[in-house]
Amino acid sequence: MAKQSKYGTLYLIATPIDEQNPLDTTALNLLKSGIASREQSLFLIEDLKPCRRRWIRFGLDRDIIEDFILFNEHTQVEIENEIISKIQSGKNAYLMSDGGLPAFCDPGQKLVKRCHELGVRVTCTPHSNSISLAVALSGIDCANFTFAGFPPRRPEERKEFLKNLAKVNMPKVLMDTPYRLTRLLEESVEVFGDRIAFIGMELNGEDEELKYGKLSKLLKEVSGLKKEFILIIK
Structure with a gap:
């Protein structure tokens, strides 16, 4: 299906595995852009405690923490349709895991798949490994590949x-x-x-x-x- 211009975008935010490392500049600026348009942004996180800790370490606006939406193996089935609906209404979604690459052996694969099927744009902030990046962006279940x-x-x-x-x-x-x-x-x-x-x-x-x-x-x-x-x- 062709991408719909009125739709928002699903951004996969690749974060450092080691919490002491800084967030990539492109990812940092993208999140700041999302913060600046708070009403049009969805911040999807895997787990509150580690994500909150990283968010503060990255120097991002603490007020946004109250907007965090838990998106993990326990909640994704229940809230996926609502997230998709909001993206289709024009909101951008920023998906972050506890560390590393979202949708690669982490929650998000089914959400990426739905976005592809519905013509919603999906992309990812810079990531150094093209294979894992492709797997995360594919929407295909690659628990084993x-x-x-x-x-x-x-x-x-x-x-x-x-x-x-x-x-x-x-x-x-x-x-x-x-x-x-x-x-x-x-x-x-x-x-x-x-x-x-x-x-x-x-x-x-x-x-x-x-x-x-x-x-x-x-x-x-x-x-x-x-x-x-x-x-x-x-």
Whole structure:
């Protein structure tokens, strides 16, 4: 589904694993922007005590702490629809875990999935690992996944590689060179069928583009593009 301009955005806020480390400048400025437009912002946190402690350490406005919304394994099912509704009304949501990357082995995967399905923009503040970043942004349940890396170049080896990968009963993470993006999707449709998949292109860049849906749909949307990418097949 095309992104709806009237909708807000779901921001995944990557935070330091070590509490003593500072928050990335981009993430800090983004949160300050959300604070400045408090009425149009939703601050989703995993656990009050550690998030409050970090929030204060990052030098952010303490008054916002009273606006925190607990979003974790105990509350997400109950409040997910309400959060989605508010984002669709134009509010921005800032999702933070206790430390690290939200929606990667942390609450948020289903929320990201719903956003993709409804055409809500999802993005993340700078994160150093492209694989975990793609997984978090994918909306695909990757509690277990296999990283397959780059397929071989030669056509016969490549097809055999993908056929063997199709036997793996968990999400598959693939990479390839930008000029093989269309080719890999064509091959994936042939080998995997029309499965749900995700493509993250130019992650964390100015031209970042995320695509979610059936492989045939993704193929139509990105055919001919040449961009750095990560493909995740459900």
